[in-house]
Amino acid sequence: MAFCCVAPEEEEDGHERAVKEVAEVYERIKIQQPLLLLHCSSSRHQHLAQTLLGEALRALNVALSVMTTTHHAASPAAPAISVVVKAEPHHHHSPPAGSAGDPPAQTATIRSGSNKKRRRSTMEALSSWAGLTTVPxxxxxxxxxxxxxxxxxxxxTRSYFRCTYKDDTGCLATKYVQQKDSSDPPMFHVTYNNKHTCTNNNAAAAAAAMMNKDTIKQEQPVLPPLVEVSALPFDDQTLPCQQQAPSFPITMQQQSGGDIPSTSSSSSFSGGESCSCDEFYSLGGIHMDNMVQRQMPAASAAPADDDLSFYDYDLDLFLLCDSFKDY
DNA sequence: CGAATTTGACCTCT
DNA sequence: AGAGGTCAAATTCG
Known part of the structure; x- marks a missing residue:
């Protein structure tokens, strides 16, 4: 994705093409990811594939973010790509500082006497992410x-969600989804709080779920939703380097405008042991470098050379295909 | 019938 | 006191 110097109109054109192309590749990888995972002959293969795909998706998302941020700043009406930014939590709404694995201290702390509700304290400072998307x-x-x-x-209205596995695993992840407008497609502001600690990363299950729920039913993949980063209330000057995009995978079938449907979504991007959305949640901000460093050992430790070539081949083939059938 | 969602009440923070 | 977040009973759904 090169940004080169061209005439303004050409640049405009080229830029849109580039954005579109990147978006399409993103979609293809995302949609076909489960199939690839299902074809993995071992968990190691699966792990590597997932790592690579996750990296690719993330990189593409970041690229899109950068492209749209830089390009659309001066043209609010122009479409931009969905991005997610590290939310400097609006006022105090960043949840407790428990990291993954921490006991749900806050839940314990909270109710003195009565099993009543509590409000997040300003003391509690967990990671928080927010973003705009059409597919929250x-x-x-x-x-x-x-x-x-x-x-x-x-x-x-704002809808409040918590991790489905909260009861089972004590996972504290929550998110709020608020529709911003009635445009077509409607834009939603999504705020994530807390890391997932549920690690329900059964990749195969995730992949299977994906196959069942998203991929097959997904008749027409939607391009990444378009969003203006600057529209976010969390105006982080350090962008775009912090747009690591927990990447709402952006292919869910478009909801009809208006109401916020109360559906749960099944795994698509998260899965795996090394590339869950958790990695992107802030904890003070994990940056790309960290991600790469973190994941390289896993990748290099896994398969032998021939395994890698297998993946190279497979991924190439995979990326060249326009559909499952082709693949 | 169990699981998920809805919705009004309740709690805490500002 | 008002706003925002959560709980939990009631309702709906599969």
Whole structure:
């Protein structure tokens, strides 16, 4: 993805083409990822494939973010790509500082005497991410809706989701989804709080779920939703380097505008042991380098050379295909 | 019938 | 006191 100097109109054109192309590749990888995983003959293969695909998806998402951020800054009306930014949590809404594996201290702390509700304390500082997307539900995790509320100054209700596995695993991940407008497709502001600690990363299951739920039913993949980074209320000056895009996988079938459907989404991007969305949640901000460093050992430790070539071949083939059938 | 969602009440923070 | 977040009973769905 080169940004070169061309005449403004050509640049405009070329840029749009580039964005479109990257978006399409993103879609293809994302959609066909489960199939590739299913074809893996071992968990190691699966792991590597997932790592590579995850890296690719993330890189593409970042690229799109950068492209749209730099290009559309001056043209608000122009479409931009869905991005996610590290949210400097609006006021105090960043959840507790428990990292993965931490006991749900806050839940324990909270109710003195009565089993009553509590509000997140300002002391509690966990990771928080926010972003705009047209497809706020398909983010690789399963969520259960636990509330909905009309928020002051907004035209639409905000929906509250928590990890489906909260009860089983004590996973504290939550997210809020708020529709921003009634455009077509409608834009949603999604805020994630807390890391997933449920690690329900059964890659095969995830892949299978994907096959069943997303891929097959997905008749027409949607291009990454378009968004203006600068529209985010969390105006982080360090962008775009912090746009590591927990990448809402952006292919969920378009919801009809208006209501926020209360669906849970099944795994698509997250899966695997090394590339869950958790990695992207902030914890003060994990940056690309960290990701690469973290994942390289896993990748290099896994398969032998011939295995790698297998993947090279497979992935190439995979990427060249336009559909499952082709593949 | 169990699981998921809805919705009004309740709690905490500002 | 108002706003935002969560709980949990009631309702709906598969």
């Amino acid at each position: 539900y398909d983010d690789g995790y399963e969520w259960r809706k636990y509330g909905e509320k009309k928020i002051n100054g907004t035209s639409y």
